[in-house]
Amino acid sequence: MLKKVILAFISLILLISVTGCWNYSEVDDISIVAGVGIDKGESEGELSVTVEIVDTKEGMKSSPAGFKILTLSGKTIFEIARGIISITGKKLFWSHSKAIVLSEEVAREGVIKVIDWYNRDTETRSDVYIFVSKEKTAKEVISLSSVTESITAFALAQQMRSEKNVSTAPVVEIWDFIDKLEASGEFAMAPLIYIHEQNKIKNARVSGTAIFSMDKMVGTISGEETKYMLFAKDQIQGGVLTVNDKQGKTAFSLEILSNKTKVKPVWIDGKLQMQINTETQVGLDEVMTPEEFNNINSKNVLEERAGKELQERILSIIHRVQKDYHADIFGFGELIHERMPQTWKKVKENWGQEFSELDVVVNSKVIIKSSGQTSRSIQTH
Amino acid sequence: MNKEIIPVGHMISVTVLFTVGTSIFMGLPGQSGNSKWIALLFAMVLVVPLILIYARLHVLFPGKDLFDMLIAVYGRVLGRMISCLYIWYAFHLGALALRVFGEFSRSVALTETPMLVPMLCLGLLCIWVVKAGIEVLGRSAKLLLLFTIAVNLIIFTLSISKLEYHHLLPLFDKGLQSVLSDTMGTFSVTFAEIIIILGAFSTISNKAAGKKILFGSVLISGMIILSATLRNLLMLGPEVVSSLNFPSYVSASRINVGDFLSRIEASTAVVFVITTFIKASLCLYVASCGVAKVFKLKSYRSVVLQMGLLMIYFADFVYKDIMEMQYFSYHIYKIYAFPFQVIIPLVLWICAEIMVSRSKHKQVASQQ
Structure with a gap:
């Protein structure tokens, strides 16, 4: 009898635990x-x-x-x-x-x-x-x-x-x-x-x-400038790189397949310099001119010109940010902090100013990996 | 008192989970920023002499636990008084572990549930397992350790793509001094707490196993904490880690594999429950054993429930809030725990050595 009473009592206590979640809410x-x-x-x-x-x-x-x-x-x-x-x-x-x-x-x-x-x-x-x-x-x-x-x-x-x-x-x-x-x-x-x-x-x-x-x-x-900024930050994963023809008109589109950017702070003549090296693998996706893309040699010329243009554009956006905003969005300071802790201690107090006076060198290399389905530009006769 | 014996493997599992404890979720004291992991390695080295002392004590007093040793060396009155200090230490430590769990569930998991509720659930489980005996604790620890290691490995593997190794540079960014300060902090919140294990050493039959257990568990728990620390550091960066209350939880929430395997942080909290459970249970066991020894009770089991409930209640009011908890465990704890972890065991060991060599002397003399 006592056992049954105890059992009933325990069952009653158990009821407390089935009252549901504490803060239950329906969708x-x-x-x-x-x-x-x-x-x-x-x-x-x-x-x-x-x-x-x-x-x-x-x-x-x-x-x-x-x-x-x-x-x-x-x-x-x-x-x-x-x-x-x-x-x-x-x-x-x-x-x-x-x-x-x-x-x-x-x-x-x-x-x-x-x-x-x-x-x-x-x-x-x-x-x-x-x-x-x-x-x-x-x-x-x-x-x-x-x-x-x-x-x-x-x-x-x-x-x-x-x-x-x-x-x-x-x-x-x-x-x-x-x-x-x-x-x-x-x-x-x-x-x-x-x-x-x-x-x-x-x-x-x-x-x-x-x-x-x-x-x-x-x-x-701008969006265009952002692209080159991302190049400098090694955060580019795709996108389109346009290249001019000999006359300076935009004539080629390169699709970015992969990119590797290496940034290195170095001391040159007692001055801190950031050396940016980019290596971009691209595929040729658009040729808007009948000339200039006919043989293997023209590929090399195009690669060289693309590299040079990319280099200039990256440098120009870095200079613009340095001059106008004094804000190191490229993370150069972080790199100096990591690679040259002693130097960083000296410059970190005034980093905004130091950044805008920083010497930057860009070196870009573009490698064309493919030319799509056609091997030359559309020829007119 | 009936004697309980557990195998070496079980004891190692208990010790590992106990040592990992709350630090797998709370993280380590972090003044040194990205050099925390070096501080952890230093702490592992620093604990070696301490372990040798503990192991030597076990050799000197085989089959006895911390309280037996204290009473044997210091005599009935002084030994009991020091035992009371250790009972307090174990009791307090268990309450702190429960409280960390409570704070975790209040601030992250179950924000609207009163903190006492999760602590009570876990605490009652601890009481149950301790009442069932240390063998049960050992067996469950062995299973749970495998689980803990597996979860840790899985999280680490899933987060590999998000690790940014440049966070490690520059080494010793905040200076050597902060690393040393962190070494002391890490030493006291993780490895040096092993002194509590000494309170359960009467359950090991083998005289020589002490060293094996202690070294093995420091090594394994060191690896577990190291992997968690490195993962948090590389994933979140030293600045963010220093601002978080529970860095492991946040770093798990950043895992996103192909937009499919994401939001898994709540599952990782299982590990935290496991380590807290083992830590609080062991503390409760040792505290109850201590009470039984001091008051010459027949069995420690008769005080487990009382001690456990007190522990839960104590955990409820031991800190006012999470900021106080962090301040205590990172800044005050290392000073507070130092006598328990280093000074008293050191004195105990020296006295024990003298006592043993004297009694040997006497034996030799009486034989002649």
């Missing part, structure tokens, strides 16, 4: 955030956050899921993140968000105040892509509808994954960005995002780079 109690845009708020010192929310209701009807845009202003990002619940009635679910777009204004004022929450909080994941909007606000970018995907932020993420075929914008996840902010001798950067308008249909286009000095944006470089 329809949360709103899934796809992307975030951060602008300055209307009043001074305020921020305005725009979230793109996946519309799960529409998704049920087997049509592609739609999205909804919500904007709220507040003093801190987290305050807004929670405040949005007062509009949606549902708690936001952040870990599926793919893109965070900062307006240029916010970026120029300093980004630490807007990205710390994203990196610190456990509801978010720090592997979202970060962008700077070249348009007036981040809101208008995040509210666009996209060509390929129904949700802009997911389309942006897709663009970043395919970016290695274009190489006109750096691919930066938020942790990488913070990494660069913290590392001594390296400056952060983020891709720029535009609105590309065509037949009154607006699309987001990613091209170019925003350059940061400390946590403040100081300037931009």
Whole structure:
């Protein structure tokens, strides 16, 4: 009898443990955030956050899921993140968000105040892509509808994954960005995002780079310049290299197959010099002129000219960043720190200035590996 | 008191998991930035003389544990007083391990669950296994060690593509002094805690096995911690690692193999649960044994539940928050633990040597 009573008692106690999860929530109690845009708020010192929310209701009807845009202003990002619940009635679910777009204004004022929450909080994941909007606000970018995907932020993420075929914008996840902010001798950067308008249909286009000095944006470089900047950073994986013909008109397209860049700091005549050597394997993909590509010899001439042009372009973008922005996005400082710790101790205090006076030498080599399906240019008779 | 005996392999597994403990997730003290791993190697070298002392103590007092040794050498009163210090040390250490687990689940995994709940779950498991006896702990440790090594290897392999070897340069970036300071820190939070194992040495039958167990486990646990430290360092870079509370968790979250194998960090937390479980259980076992020895109880089992519940409750209020926890374990712990880990064992060893040689002398004299 006693045994039965005890058993019954234990069973009752066991009931406590089957009451379910502590903080159990159904999928329809949360709103899934796809992307975030951060602008300055209307009043001074305020921020305005725009979230793109996946519309799960529409998704049920087997049509592609739609999205909804919500904007709220507040003093801190987290305050807004929670405040949005007062509009949606549902708690936001952040870990599926793919893109965070900062307006240029916010970026120029300093980004630490807007990205710390994203990196610190456990509801978010720090592997979202970060962008700077070249348009007036981040809101208008995040509210666009996209060509390929129904949700802009997911389309942006897709663009970043395919970016290695274009190489006109750096691919930066938020942790990488913070990494660069913290590392001594390296400056952060983020891709720029535009609105590309065509037949009154607006699309987001990613091209170019925003350059940061400390946590403040100081300037931009174009998509074309970004490509050569990536060459100097050894981050190029693909893309197109155009080469001029003898007259100086663009006539050849080379597809970048692979690239290896070696950067070496050396002392020459008591002056620090960065030696950049690039070796690029390319395939010839387009010849826009009937002349100049007929035999093996013309291949060598083309290789040489391509190397020389690449060299000049890389050098010119380095000089531009040195002159205009004093921001070492190439990570030269980090290299000096690693290879010459003693020298670094002397220059690190004033690295921005030292960087802009740094002597840089570029040496590029282009190797044409293939010429596609045809072996010569189209001949006219 | 019935005698429990466990094989050498089991004891090594327990010691390895105990030594790896919380450092596999918390990371090591990190003033030296990218030279942390050198500090770890230094700490492994530094612990060798200490191990020799511990092993020698085992040879001098075969089949006895730390508390027996203390009582035998210092006499009934003083020996018991020092035993009480060690009971406190084991009890506190177990509570700290539980607390690290609690902080981990509160700040990362189960953010809305009160911290006591996961600690209670793990703590009750510890109580159960200790009540079941050290043989059970040994057997489970052997299985769990294989699992731990396997998970570590898998994570390391998956993260190879994300390792950036240039983070290792320049060596000794922050100066030799910070490396030495980290060496002391690493020494005290990992290897030197092996003193607790001495409290379970009565379970080894073989007199010569002490050295083998201690060296083997320092080597294996050193490799495990080294692989985790290097992985975190090369993946995240020294600056980021220094800002994170749980670097291993974050580095696992960066793993992304072909957009398919990603977000696996929660699975890696299993390893953390394993090491914390073994560490807290062993601490609980040693503390209970100590209480049993000091108060001449028939069996340590009668106090396990009480000690365990107290340990869980203590873990709940031992720190106010995670910042305090980090400050204590990186800055204060090395000073606090030094007497327990080095000074008292050293004095114990010297006294024991004198005592043994005297008694040999007496034996020789009485024989003549």
